[in-house]
Amino acid sequence: MSKPTPLSGFPELLPAARTVEREVVATLSRTFELHGYANIETRAVEPLDRMAKGGEIDKELYVLRRLQAPDDSADDTGPDRQLGLHFDLTVPFARYVLEHAGHLEFPFRRYQIQPAWRGERPQEGRYRQFTQADIDIVGKDELPFHHDVEVMRVMVQALGSLPLPRLSFQVNNRKLIQGFYRGLGIADVTAAIRQIDKLDKLAPEAVAELLVENAGATREQAARCLELATIRVSDHTLVQRVQALGVDDELLSRGLVELSAVLEGCADAVRASDGRVTVEANLRIARGLDYYTGTVVEIFMEGYERLKSVGGGGRYDALASDGRTTYPGVGISFGLSRTLVPLISEGVLTGSRAVPSAVLVALADEESRLTSERVADSLRSRGIACEVAPSPQKYGRQIRYAERRGIPFVWFPATETGVSDQVRDIRSGDQVDADAATWTPPHADLRPTIVTTIDNPEENTQ
Structure with missing residues (x-):
C-alpha cells in the first residue's frame, strides 16, 4: 500500500492532542450532568428532505448512497430514501424530539457531543468533519423564560472551567431588536435583522444602505438601527442606554427585561470563572436564522477573533412541531473542533503525555x-x-x-x-x-x- 495522502478538512489528532479533546469533553459532560442534562447520541444521517431547505447550506450537504445503487432506485419513503450526513446537531435533535416525544419527560434537558459534516472549503476553524457540544432544554407547547437564563448560565459555567483563552458571550434578544425596529416604523423587520447581522462583515455605511434597499428603512431609521447596534454593556446600564434612544414598543420592553435577566442570571457564574468568561449585551448580534424568537448569543475567543464565533444559539419557539404539538426550546452549541484544533496546532494546548499509563x-x-x-x-x-x-x-x-x-x-x-x-x-x-x-x-x-x-x-x- 502506498503512503496515503491526507484529506484536508478532516482533522485527526495525535494521542497527546487527543488527550486535550477527551479532557475537554469529560469536563463539559460533568458540568452538563451536574445540572441534570441527559446525554443522547443521534444517528449520523438524516433524510435529505428534512435537511435541505433551499438555502446556502444545501451546497454543503454530503449525500449518502450505496456504491452499487442504481441511480433510479431511490425511494423517498422506503429503505433507500435519500440520506445525507447531518451538518449540525440541531436538525437531528428536532427530529429526535418529534420521534421520541412519547417517551420523554418535558422539559427535556439534553446534551450531545458528536461529529457533524459540511462540504465547505477547509480553512482554519472550518472543517468538513468537526465535533460540536450542544445543550438544549425543550418544552411541550410552552417553555418558561427562566430556562433561557439557565442554559446560558450552564454553558458559562462549563466553558469557564476549561483552560482556554478568555471567552466572550455576546448576548442579545430578538424581541428587543424586533420591537425597536417596529417602534421605528420599519416595514420589513425580518429583512432589517438580516442586514444588521452583516455588521461583522460589512462597514456600517454599507449596512445602512442595505437597510434602505432591502428593508424599506429611511436613512434616518437606518441610522437609528445602527445606533442601537453600537450598544455593548455588561451591567444594569443596558436599560438606560436603550431607553435613551426614545423608541417605545411593548415587544421592545419585554425583550429588554429578558436580556437584563440573562445578564443578571449569569453574573455569579462569570465571577466564578476567574476571568475566563465574560457576558455582555451586544445589540448588533442578531443571528440571521429566522427560527430564533428571543435570546440569542454568539461566543468569541480572545486572540482568535479571526475564527469568528466559536459557539452560538438562542431561543426557538417553533423549531419542532408535529402539527398538533409544538416543542419550543432554547440551546447553545459550542464548536469543539473549531476551538481546539487551532489551539493545539499552535502549541497553546497539549496533553501532559501521549499514553494513559502513569x-x-x-x-x-x-x-x-x-x-x-x-x-x-x-x-x-x-x-x-x-x-x-x-x-x-x-x-x-x-x-x-x-x-x-x-x-x-x-x-x-x-x-x-x-x-x-x-x-x-x-x-x-x-x-x-x-x-x-x-x-x-x-x-x-x-x-x-x-x-x-x-x-x-x-x-x-x-
Whole structure:
C-alpha cells in the first residue's frame, strides 16, 4: 500500500492532542450532568428532505448512497430514501424530539457531543468533519423564560472551567431588536435583522444602505438601527442606554427585561470563572436564522477573533412541531473542533503525555515477566494505569522508554526474597521502597492532563 495522502478538512489528532479533546469533553459532560442534562447520541444521517431547505447550506450537504445503487432506485419513503450526513446537531435533535416525544419527560434537558459534516472549503476553524457540544432544554407547547437564563448560565459555567483563552458571550434578544425596529416604523423587520447581522462583515455605511434597499428603512431609521447596534454593556446600564434612544414598543420592553435577566442570571457564574468568561449585551448580534424568537448569543475567543464565533444559539419557539404539538426550546452549541484544533496546532494546548499509563513496570528478564504483570495488575485494580516494559533491556533503556512516552514513574520489582519493590519518579530521580497493594502516585499524575501556555486570565485583568 502506498503512503496515503491526507484529506484536508478532516482533522485527526495525535494521542497527546487527543488527550486535550477527551479532557475537554469529560469536563463539559460533568458540568452538563451536574445540572441534570441527559446525554443522547443521534444517528449520523438524516433524510435529505428534512435537511435541505433551499438555502446556502444545501451546497454543503454530503449525500449518502450505496456504491452499487442504481441511480433510479431511490425511494423517498422506503429503505433507500435519500440520506445525507447531518451538518449540525440541531436538525437531528428536532427530529429526535418529534420521534421520541412519547417517551420523554418535558422539559427535556439534553446534551450531545458528536461529529457533524459540511462540504465547505477547509480553512482554519472550518472543517468538513468537526465535533460540536450542544445543550438544549425543550418544552411541550410552552417553555418558561427562566430556562433561557439557565442554559446560558450552564454553558458559562462549563466553558469557564476549561483552560482556554478568555471567552466572550455576546448576548442579545430578538424581541428587543424586533420591537425597536417596529417602534421605528420599519416595514420589513425580518429583512432589517438580516442586514444588521452583516455588521461583522460589512462597514456600517454599507449596512445602512442595505437597510434602505432591502428593508424599506429611511436613512434616518437606518441610522437609528445602527445606533442601537453600537450598544455593548455588561451591567444594569443596558436599560438606560436603550431607553435613551426614545423608541417605545411593548415587544421592545419585554425583550429588554429578558436580556437584563440573562445578564443578571449569569453574573455569579462569570465571577466564578476567574476571568475566563465574560457576558455582555451586544445589540448588533442578531443571528440571521429566522427560527430564533428571543435570546440569542454568539461566543468569541480572545486572540482568535479571526475564527469568528466559536459557539452560538438562542431561543426557538417553533423549531419542532408535529402539527398538533409544538416543542419550543432554547440551546447553545459550542464548536469543539473549531476551538481546539487551532489551539493545539499552535502549541497553546497539549496533553501532559501521549499514553494513559502513569507507571511503567520494569522487566528484569523474560522469566520474571509474570512477576511484573502481577505488579501491574495490582496497580490497575486500584485505578492506576500502567504497562509492562516490552522487553528486558537494561534499566537505563527502560527508563528512557518511559521518558519518550511521558510515563512519570518506573516500577522495579524486587529480584530477591526479602527485598522491597522500588518506584522511581524519573523526573526528579527520587526512588523509594513501595508496595503495589498500597502505593499511589500523586493525583496530578494519575491520568493525562491538559498543559497550556495560557496565562491565568485573572492575572491579565490586573
